Amino acid sequence: MNNNNTSRIYLARPDIRGQERVYATNALESGWVTTLGPYVEKLEKMLADYVGVESTCATTSGTSAIHLALKLAGVKQGDIVFCQSLTFCASANPIMYEKAKPVFIDSEPGSYNMSPRALKKALELYSPKAVIIVDLYGQSADMDQLLELCAGHNITVIEDAAEALGSTYKGKRCGSFGAYGIVSFNGNKIITCSGGGMLLSNNKERVNKARFWATQSREPVLHYEHKEVGYNYRLSNVSAAIGCAQFEKLEERIASKKHIYDRYEAAFAGLPHLKMLPVMDDRTSNYWLSCVKLSPESKVQPNDIIEALEKNNIEARPIWKPMHLQPLFEDFPFVSHYSTERASVSQEIFDTGLCLPSDTNMSDEDQDRIISIIKELF
Numbered sequence: 001m002n003n004n005n006t007s008r009i010y011l012a013r014p015d016i017r018g019q020e021r022v023y024a025t026n027a028l029e030s031g032w033v034t035t036l037g038p039y040v041e042k043l044e045k046m047l048a049d050y051v052g053v054e055s056t057c058a059t060t061s062g063t064s065a066i067h068l069a070l071k072l073a074g075v076k077q078g079d080i081v082f083c084q085s086l087t088f089c090a091s092a093n094p095i096m097y098e099k100a101k102p103v104f105i106d107s108e109p110g111s112y113n114m115s116p117r118a119l120k121k122a123l124e125l126y127s128p129k130a131v132i133i134v135d136l137y138g139q140s141a142d143m144d145q146l147l148e149l150c151a152g153h154n155i156t157v158i159e160d161a162a163e164a165l166g167s168t169y170k171g172k173r174c175g176s177f178g179a180y181g182i183v184s185f186n187g188n189k190i191i192t193c194s195g196g197g198m199l200l201s202n203n204k205e206r207v208n209k210a211r212f213w214a215t216q217s218r219e220p221v222l223h224y225e226h227k228e229v230g231y232n233y234r235l236s237n238v239s240a241a242i243g244c245a246q247f248e249k250l251e252e253r254i255a256s257k258k259h260i261y262d263r264y265e266a267a268f269a270g271l272p273h274l275k276m277l278p279v280m281d282d283r284t285s286n287y288w289l290s291c292v293k294l295s296p297e298s299k300v301q302p303n304d305i306i307e308a309l310e311k312n313n314i315e316a317r318p319i320w321k322p323m324h325l326q327p328l329f330e331d332f333p334f335v336s337h338y339s340t341e342r343a344s345v346s347q348e349i350f351d352t353g354l355c356l357p358s359d360t361n362m363s364d365e366d367q368d369r370i371i372s373i374i375k376e377l378f
């Protein structure tokens with residue numbers, strides 16, 4: 001497909017309409033172009049204040065932030081780490097970097113996120129060192145229930161809020177639950193640095209340790225002294241400059257995403273076989289992607305919608321394929337939400353759901369076209 005094709009409607013593109021050029025130019029002209037600089041510090045401070053945590057470390061990606069969080073949790077070769085199955089592979093890959101063993105946990109039908117019931121079952125079977133809970137498509141997991149289950153087990157909880165910056169659970173922001181949280185500034189996320197991420201925690205000392213690892217574990221002496229394996233995981237000041245401009249638009253972006261969701265919801269209200277991913281009463285979503293699910297009786301399948309839209313040069317996508325169904329992870333255990341070994345909630349969501357175009361650059365007229373193409377199928 002042609003990237004310059006301006007008439008194509010995308011799932012979610014970067015929305016670059018703020019001070020990005022100004023701040024990036026400032027960064028370039030100031031000479032602070034690499035991994036140190038005022039924009040990195042500014043972004044770290046803004047995120048800490050906004051999410052409501054003590055300390056943050058800006059990273060090259062959300063994935064590297066998860067890797068650092070696992071290291072902070074003390075995860076080593078052979079350790080068990082629980083991970084939500086219904087997620088993007090970046091939640092689980094860092095478990096493999098440390099040669100630890102993932103155990104995948106099913107979703108609950110409501111929020112698509114980790115099922116407390118499946119987690120409870122898994123805790124009777126395994127003793128994990130850490131658990132990675134994901135806030136999928138902009139909505140928080142059921143944190144109270146999940147955290148309570150983990151309490152007393154000596155488990156480090158890592159919240160993968162890569163998709164949920166700005167969302168809340170019972171009034172608290174996503175990324176602030178558990179011992180460590182992470183967010184992503186990848187190009188398709190609600191705000192972007194062109195690429196980047198952030199580790200968040202209330203434990204300042206541990207975040208400092210992560211920052212040390214992220215800068216090649218360079219000992220604080222003049223000559224280059226190293227006692228531990230290190231990583232080149234720090235965000236550049238130019239990227240952070242873009243991130244600072246994007247952050248100024250976060251609330252506006254969430255409002256635009258909600259506008260898109262609300263218009264889909266109103267338009268599909270009359271279609272009994274198509275339901276929006278609901279937002280639970282105790283949560284607010286950043287509405288990163290508008291997702292829908294088809295009823296089991298629906299004659300229209302997710303691929304029919306994806307193909308009909310593609311014929312009109314419009315991009316829609318399936319739900320993330322669950323990790324326990326991935327060839328990469330097929331040898332690792334999976335714990336279902338169901339008591340019988342009936343498929344799983346995550347597979348049902350994968351089989352019947354899809355993500356609709358949720359690009360904030362899209363006009364209402366563009367969205368109306370999408371809506372009428374979908375309605376025509378039913």
Ligand SMILES: *Cc1c(COP(=O)(O)O)cnc(C)c1O
Binds near residue numbers: 060162
């Ligand atoms: C995007 C994403 C990540 C990884 O973030 P990157 O910045 O792309 O490395 C991790 N987890 C989830 C759920 C994501 O959607």
